[in-house]
Amino acid sequence: MMRSRRAVVLRTLALVSFLLLPPATPAASAPAGLLVALTAGGVDPEVLIQRLVELGREADFVGYEQTTVFRPVRYSSRQKVTQKDGARRILYLYPPGLKGKEIYIEGPLVIFDDQATVAPGIPLGKDLRQLRKQALPNDRVAGRPTYVVEVRPARSGDSRRIWIDAEKWVPLRWEDRNRAGALLSRTTYTSIEFSSDLPPIPPPAPAPKALPQQMSLKEAEKLAGFRASIPTYLPRGYRRQVVTVTTIGKGQRLAHSISMRFSNGLDILTLFQAPARAIEDAPRPGQFRVSSFGQLVWVRGDLHYVLEAPASLSRDELMKIARSVK
Structure with missing residues (x-):
């Protein structure tokens, strides 16, 4: 961990x-x-x-x-x-x-x-x-x-x-x-x-097929097909800056994920949410766990949430943010 x-x-x-x-x-x-x-x-x-x-x-x-x-x-x-x-x-x-x-x-x-x-x-x-x-x-x-x-x-x-x-x-x-x-x-x-003689930098191969799109929250909800949850608590100075939608999964698990990025001007806090049915090995509803990427993960209702935060925020702050998501 x-x-x-x-x-x-x-x-x-x-x-x-x-x-x-x-x-x-x-x-x-x-x-x-x-x-x-x-x-x-x-x-x-x-x-x-x-x-x-x-x-x-x-x-x-x-x-x-x-x-x-x-x-x-x-x-x-x-x-x-x-x-x-x-x-x-x-x-x-x-x-x-x-x-x-x-x-x-x-x-x-x-x-x-x-x-x-x-x-x-x-x-x-x-x-x-x-x-x-x-x-x-x-x-x-x-x-x-x-x-x-x-x-x-x-x-x-x-x-x-x-x-x-x-x-x-x-x-x-x-x-x-x-x-x-x-x-x-x-x-x-x-x-x-x-140096101006460097060769061009090609994108990695294979590049992701479904790139995220930046939009308003209402547009994101319409495209994703669900109402997004929003944290009612944020650490001092943080406010929402960007909302994006990404296509995830395939076949019967095909769905859209909404991500919200918040910033205090220096650091970035990101909340991802998607239908739980599209996520393999999702935790049981109500349980919090840390993912292999160091993010806080949980399921509430029909949605799967992932919270990624900077090192300056304590675990207690992360839990406070997560519990305020409604």
């Missing part, structure tokens, strides 16, 4: 650098105000985040990064990251349980093995004005100069520090801390090489 929980946390953390950014936009020349803000005796954190969001996906590179989770139990992973033309591939090198696994990301589409999902343009890709931002002293990561900025959701004590490449605007390190300032996780590039 602990190993599976580690796997889902490490997989989630590996995605954060790309979820920092919305879909790539055409490059724009830096306005004069930007150059003034970056050189005239201080750095405007609003400008740093703006450049990260606008330009961070345009750089082509190959790099190696290491992720360490410090709480509640310390463990780590290593990844090779390749980015080309706005697409990214993350290849796990360590630990053994994840070695060889790949994550493919292009725009909002995220494919992990044969599973696909739609990632919201968050964190830092939406509601930027609601984040409190502070510029910190400049630093160096992987031998490259970086700007450092700290962001906090307006209604949460958690924070994220981001080291942004001063030339390419790619995040080279990021750290998550709780409201007490304790370090929860850190991901940092140990080496990175920028």
Whole structure:
């Protein structure tokens, strides 16, 4: 159970650098105000985040990064990251349980093995004005100069520090801390090489046949054929950002799954729900269990639920959310 929980946390953390950014936009020349803000005796954190969001996906590179989770139990992973033309591939090198696994990301589409999902343009890709931002002293990561900025959701004590490449605007390190300032996780590039001569990154084969569709909750319910349940309790600062529908199962088990993604501006909480008849080996109604992917799973009535949460949320918080789903 602990190993599976580690796997889902490490997989989630590996995605954060790309979820920092919305879909790539055409490059724009830096306005004069930007150059003034970056050189005239201080750095405007609003400008740093703006450049990260606008330009961070345009750089082509190959790099190696290491992720360490410090709480509640310390463990780590290593990844090779390749980015080309706005697409990214993350290849796990360590630990053994994840070695060889790949994550493919292009725009909002995220494919992990044969599973696909739609990632919201968050964190830092939406509601930027609601984040409190502070510029910190400049630093160096992987031998490259970086700007450092700290962001906090307006209604949460958690924070994220981001080291942004001063030339390419790619995040080279990021750290998550709780409201007490304790370090929860850190991901940092140990080496990175920028090059425009990289080959294109093909999607994994075979790619999922049924890709998720983003829509409103009413549209999702109409397509899925059932009324979705909604948590009446969410941790402070979390609110719903994205609703998607995915086709699951086959034959008599063919059905649709509705997923809801919630965020506090830094972390993502996901609730999946689908008809229980479409799920093999579903738990008995009323029983909670942890899946092989480290998610909280249960059945209530005719629906099967899966709750996936960041490491910063305790088991008690997960249970409180799950029991509030109605």
